[in-house]
Amino acid sequence: MPRVSEEHLERRRQQILDAARLCFARKGFHDSSMQDVFAESGLSAGAVYRYFKSKDDIIAALATQTMTEIREVMAEAIHAETLPTPAELIALLAQNIVARSGPEGPVRLAPQAWSLALVKPEATGYVREAILAMRDIWHEYADKMLTAGWLPEDADTNAVAVALIGLLPGFILQHLIIGDPSPETLARGVRTLLPYGEPATR
Amino acid sequence: MPRVSEEHLERRRQQILDAARLCFARKGFHDSSMQDVFAESGLSAGAVYRYFKSKDDIIAALATQTMTEIREVMAEAIHAETLPTPAELIALLAQNIVARSGPEGPVRLAPQAWSLALVKPEATGYVREAILAMRDIWHEYADKMLTAGWLPEDADTNAVAVALIGLLPGFILQHLIIGDPSPETLARGVRTLLPYGEPATR
Amino acid sequence: MPRVSEEHLERRRQQILDAARLCFARKGFHDSSMQDVFAESGLSAGAVYRYFKSKDDIIAALATQTMTEIREVMAEAIHAETLPTPAELIALLAQNIVARSGPEGPVRLAPQAWSLALVKPEATGYVREAILAMRDIWHEYADKMLTAGWLPEDADTNAVAVALIGLLPGFILQHLIIGDPSPETLARGVRTLLPYGEPATR
Amino acid sequence: MPRVSEEHLERRRQQILDAARLCFARKGFHDSSMQDVFAESGLSAGAVYRYFKSKDDIIAALATQTMTEIREVMAEAIHAETLPTPAELIALLAQNIVARSGPEGPVRLAPQAWSLALVKPEATGYVREAILAMRDIWHEYADKMLTAGWLPEDADTNAVAVALIGLLPGFILQHLIIGDPSPETLARGVRTLLPYGEPATR
DNA sequence: CATGAATGAGGCTTCATTCAT
DNA sequence: GATGAATGAAGCCTCATTCAT
Numbered sequence: 001m002p003r004v005s006e007e008h009l010e011r012r013r014q015q016i017l018d019a020a021r022l023c024f025a026r027k028g029f030h031d032s033s034m035q036d037v038f039a040e041s042g043l044s045a046g047a048v049y050r051y052f053k054s055k056d057d058i059i060a061a062l063a064t065q066t067m068t069e070i071r072e073v074m075a076e077a078i079h080a081e082t083l084p085t086p087a088e089l090i091a092l093l094a095q096n097i098v099a100r101s102g103p104e105g106p107v108r109l110a111p112q113a114w115s116l117a118l119v120k121p122e123a124t125g126y127v128r129e130a131i132l133a134m135r136d137i138w139h140e141y142a143d144k145m146l147t148a149g150w151l152p153e154d155a156d157t158n159a160v161a162v163a164l165i166g167l168l169p170g171f172i173l174q175h176l177i178i179g180d181p182s183p184e185t186l187a188r189g190v191r192t193l194l195p196y197g198e199p200a201t202r
Numbered sequence: 203m204p205r206v207s208e209e210h211l212e213r214r215r216q217q218i219l220d221a222a223r224l225c226f227a228r229k230g231f232h233d234s235s236m237q238d239v240f241a242e243s244g245l246s247a248g249a250v251y252r253y254f255k256s257k258d259d260i261i262a263a264l265a266t267q268t269m270t271e272i273r274e275v276m277a278e279a280i281h282a283e284t285l286p287t288p289a290e291l292i293a294l295l296a297q298n299i300v301a302r303s304g305p306e307g308p309v310r311l312a313p314q315a316w317s318l319a320l321v322k323p324e325a326t327g328y329v330r331e332a333i334l335a336m337r338d339i340w341h342e343y344a345d346k347m348l349t350a351g352w353l354p355e356d357a358d359t360n361a362v363a364v365a366l367i368g369l370l371p372g373f374i375l376q377h378l379i380i381g382d383p384s385p386e387t388l389a390r391g392v393r394t395l396l397p398y399g400e401p402a403t404r
Numbered sequence: 405m406p407r408v409s410e411e412h413l414e415r416r417r418q419q420i421l422d423a424a425r426l427c428f429a430r431k432g433f434h435d436s437s438m439q440d441v442f443a444e445s446g447l448s449a450g451a452v453y454r455y456f457k458s459k460d461d462i463i464a465a466l467a468t469q470t471m472t473e474i475r476e477v478m479a480e481a482i483h484a485e486t487l488p489t490p491a492e493l494i495a496l497l498a499q500n501i502v503a504r505s506g507p508e509g510p511v512r513l514a515p516q517a518w519s520l521a522l523v524k525p526e527a528t529g530y531v532r533e534a535i536l537a538m539r540d541i542w543h544e545y546a547d548k549m550l551t552a553g554w555l556p557e558d559a560d561t562n563a564v565a566v567a568l569i570g571l572l573p574g575f576i577l578q579h580l581i582i583g584d585p586s587p588e589t590l591a592r593g594v595r596t597l598l599p600y601g602e603p604a605t606r
Numbered sequence: 607m608p609r610v611s612e613e614h615l616e617r618r619r620q621q622i623l624d625a626a627r628l629c630f631a632r633k634g635f636h637d638s639s640m641q642d643v644f645a646e647s648g649l650s651a652g653a654v655y656r657y658f659k660s661k662d663d664i665i666a667a668l669a670t671q672t673m674t675e676i677r678e679v680m681a682e683a684i685h686a687e688t689l690p691t692p693a694e695l696i697a698l699l700a701q702n703i704v705a706r707s708g709p710e711g712p713v714r715l716a717p718q719a720w721s722l723a724l725v726k727p728e729a730t731g732y733v734r735e736a737i738l739a740m741r742d743i744w745h746e747y748a749d750k751m752l753t754a755g756w757l758p759e760d761a762d763t764n765a766v767a768v769a770l771i772g773l774l775p776g777f778i779l780q781h782l783i784i785g786d787p788s789p790e791t792l793a794r795g796v797r798t799l800l801p802y803g804e805p806a807t808r
Numbered sequence: 809c810a811t812g813a814a815t816g817a818g819g820c821t822t823c824a825t826t827c828a829t
Numbered sequence: 830g831a832t833g834a835a836t837g838a839a840g841c842c843t844c845a846t847t848c849a850t
Contacts, residue, residue: 027321028317028320028321028322030232030321031321031322033822033823033824034823034824034825035822035823035824038833043831043832044831044832044833045824045825045826045832045833045834046826046827046830046831046832046833047830047831047832049824049825049826050830050831054824054825055823055824055825108320111313111316111317111320112317112320112321114313114316114317114375114379115230115313115314115316115317115318116317117378117379118230118310118313118314118378118379119229119230119232119233119314120230120233124379127379128379128380131375131376131379131380132380135376151394151395152394155394156387156390156391156394158387158391159383159387159388159390159391159394160391160394160395161391162372162373162376162383162387162388162391163369163372163388163391163392163394163395164391164395165372165376166368166369166370166371166372166373167365167368167372168368168372169368169371169372169375170364170365170367170368170369170370170371170372171364171368173316173333173371174333174337174364174367176319176320177316177319177320177326177329177330177333178330178333178334181361181364185358185360185361185364186361186364186365188358188361189358189360189361189362189363189364189365189366190365192353192354192357192358192361192362192365193353193362193365193366193395193396194395194396206812206813206850210813211813214813235839235840235841236840236841236842237839237840237841240816245814245815246814246815246816247815247816247817247841247842247843248813248814248815248816248842248843248844249813249814249815251841251842251843252812252813252814255842256841256842257840257841257842408829408833408834412834413834416834431725432721432724432725432726434636434725435725435726437818437819437820438819438820438821439818439819439820442837447835447836448835448836448837449820449821449822449836449837449838450821450822450823450834450835450836450837451834451835451836453820453821453822454833454834454835457821458820458821459819459820459821512724515717515720515721515724516721516724516725518717518720518721518779518783519634519717519718519720519721519722520721521782521783522634522714522717522718522782522783523633523634523636523637523718524634524637528783531783532783532784535779535780535783535784536784539780555798555799556798556801559798560791560794560795560798562791562795563787563791563792563794563795563798564795564798564799565795566776566777566780566787566791566792566795567696567773567776567792567795567796567798567799568795568799569776569780570772570773570774570775570776570777570780571769571772571776572772572776573772573775573776573779574768574769574771574772574773574774574775574776575768575772577720577737577775578737578741578768578771580723580724581720581723581724581730581733581734581737582734582737582738585765585768589762589764589765589768590765590768590769592762592765593762593764593765593766593767593768593769593770594769596757596758596761596762596765596766596769597757597766597769597770597799597800598799598800639843639844639845640844640845640846641843641844641845644812649810649811650810650811650812651811651812651813651845651846651847652809652810652811652812652847652848653809653810653811655845655846655847656809656810660845660846661844661845661846
């Protein structure tokens with residue numbers, strides 16, 4: 001007979017994650033202290049530790065959540081009625097990334113999660129799963145490209161997925177660190193290289 | 203042990219960088235303590251601090267050095283007599299990356315540097331420069347692609363560079379975190395997508 | 405041990421200041437380590453740093469407190485119903501100083517604060533204020549001397565304050581470093597020089 | 607059969623003391639590192655340590671030298687043919703102090719030495735001696751005041767010295783920390799209080 | 809005689825986490 | 830359930846001094 005509703009608990013959890021996301025996006029996993037999270041969330045130390053067992057726990061939850069969101073955008077896109085060309089798909093994803101890349105946006109957590117995966121065995125697992133899941137979707141997309149006749153019949157769609165998936169981290173890094181390439185520029189580059197469905201073929 | 207040669211000094215510097223590289227590749231920038239570096243280098247705290255004024259200084263030197271090395275491999279490749287196809291070029295780079303990706307290899311520093319750039323203003327500068335320099339080389343390559351007739355005459359070679367550059371971080375992350383795609387797989391994927399110079403066109 | 409009273413917090417603060425005063429009086433600001441303060445106070449590092457943000461902060465609090473105390477003694481004395489002669493006043497102050505000059509007494513902090521003010525810009529401010537405040541009181545006293553007819557009508561009471569204020573640091577240094585002059589000796593010297601209110605004038 | 611002349615050694619010693627004086631006046635005993643002294647003197651670590659056995663040794667030499675200088679000025683003054691009044695004497699001394707109080711002047715070492723004497727047993731000795739020697743001179747002056755008829759015949763000239771000596775540290779501190787009182791102001795204050803030899807007596 | 813690279817103890821401070829209230 | 834004061838290990842770096850060259 002819990003005193004507080006399940007819903008209340010979930011709300012508290014999310015409140016903490018939101019605060020942590022702001023902190024981590026601003027200052028990074030390591031340079032944000034738990035004190036920062038307490039202050040940002042408006043909760044006490046004890047309260048936060050009731051919902052998460054450790055700082056790593058919060059990071060794991062947040063990293064997973066963030067990578068899941070990007071994946072969902074992509075999943076939705078490739079399941080649309082008309083198959084988007086790579087350029088269209090990438091334009092959509094890049095726009096979404098930009099929208100979530102503000103100074104406190106969740107996309108800033110992605111490179112930190114990649115880095116963490118190299119260094120903390122506990123993190124390796126969930127980052128790995130997230131990347132594999134992402135690659136599965138790209139694989140699925142590559143299969144559809146094959147079906148659409150955009151790839152030779154004997155194409156190794158897994159290899160194609162391995163190649164295409166790089167477009168995203170490439171864009172994320174350029175966007176976050178340099179700040180310049182617009183989604184349109186990236187899409188134009190991709191369209192130039194992979195001009196499927198364009199009026200003029202190569 | 204005074205009045206040592208310039209060369210000795212440089213050797214000491216490199217000795218410290220080598221030790222730091224091992225530490226950082228193994229445990230990450232943050233989780234490697236300076237004590238780790240002292241122990242790994244066989245030098246005392248004071249000795250290390252004679253050559254580098256802070257831990258951040260070592261990180262900067264190492265990150266810059268590492269990113270420069272990768273860039274040089276690429277620069278050399280695209281200046282070869284015969285212009286490599288994207289697949290050939292990527293195969294070469296990916297092989298190089300794999301060779302430097304052992305448990306203590308310098309490539310493991312790259313994602314850490316990207317992450318650092320988002321979080322430490324002092325790091326932003328040199329990581330940014332490294333990425334821009336890399337993109338310049340890709341831009342140069344894209345220009346050569348144009349000249350080789352692999353791109354339409356009105357192609358935006360800058361946009362092409364923005365797209366192509368992603369192949370590298372994409373591969374690095376997959377290789378370091380998942381461990382699976384071989385350089386050949388990546389090259390095959392690229393060759394499938396960009397079949398320039400292949401006997402049979404699409 | 406949360407949700408403690410305001411009073412508890414203040415007690416802790418004073419507990420730390422008391423411990424620090426002992427340490428600093430014994431070994432000086434610089435030669436007392438924070439570890440010494442932790443040990444003397446019976447608190448952990450973290451606890452101390454909850455109340456003071458740095459060692460300098462503790463020093464500042466202590467120096468100010470100490471200089472304020474001496475000033476209060478003097479303020480009280482010169483506001484007494486009957487104006488004390490310089491000799492009486494100095495006797496009182498010197499007695500007070502001796503009482504606070506034990507091996508762990510706060511007066512030992514004064515010369516250290518003067519020294520600090522020459523060397524640490526952050527300290528200059530509060531030491532300066534303390535000296536100026538002290539001089540204001542001496543100025544006030546000099547004005548009363550004028551009113552009492554102890555000074556010529558056209559006397560520059562500010563200049564008199566500048567001169568008289570030296571009696572204190574002079575006594576403090578002699579007492580702390582040499583150990584010998586008693587308050588009575590000093591008072592006798594002053595009475596000899598400034599025999600106001602004495603039965604026989606010069 | 608020394609290789610270098612005694613004179614050369616003495617010159618080196620003084621070169622080091624001069625450099626150290628600059629450093630210590632600027633940043634204080636503690637905050638000046640030996641490295642600072644090496645740099646300022648243009649000598650190597652080994653060279654400096656050939657002439658002084660330790661940092662404390664340099665401090666001791668410098669503190670003693672400085673306090674001796676001030677004493678000599680005073681000794682000379684009171685041995686002049688005509689006995690100066692206290693106001694005249696103090697004016698002279700204060701002028702001398704001001705002249706040596708520049709940002710790198712030796713007078714800045716005095717308060718540091720006083721402070722040191724409270725804290726380092728090795729320093730207590732020589733600071734104590736310096737103060738006692740100074741007081742001896744004031745005592746001598748007080749005796750002359752007696753002879754000049756400025757003091758009652760039964761005056762305790764030692765007590766008078768104890769009182770008068772404070773004028774100097776008082777002025778030094780006000781001058782160094784606050785910066786304001788001019789030698790003239792101090793002298794005017796003293797003349798007001800001790801108007802010996804003035805046309806109009808009290 | 810001089811050099812200056814090397815030493816290494818020790819200083820200040822931070823911060824994830826706990827638990828008495 | 831919540832609070833927040835307290836813990837204490839561990840991190841980065843400085844600096845007086847030595848001694849091989």
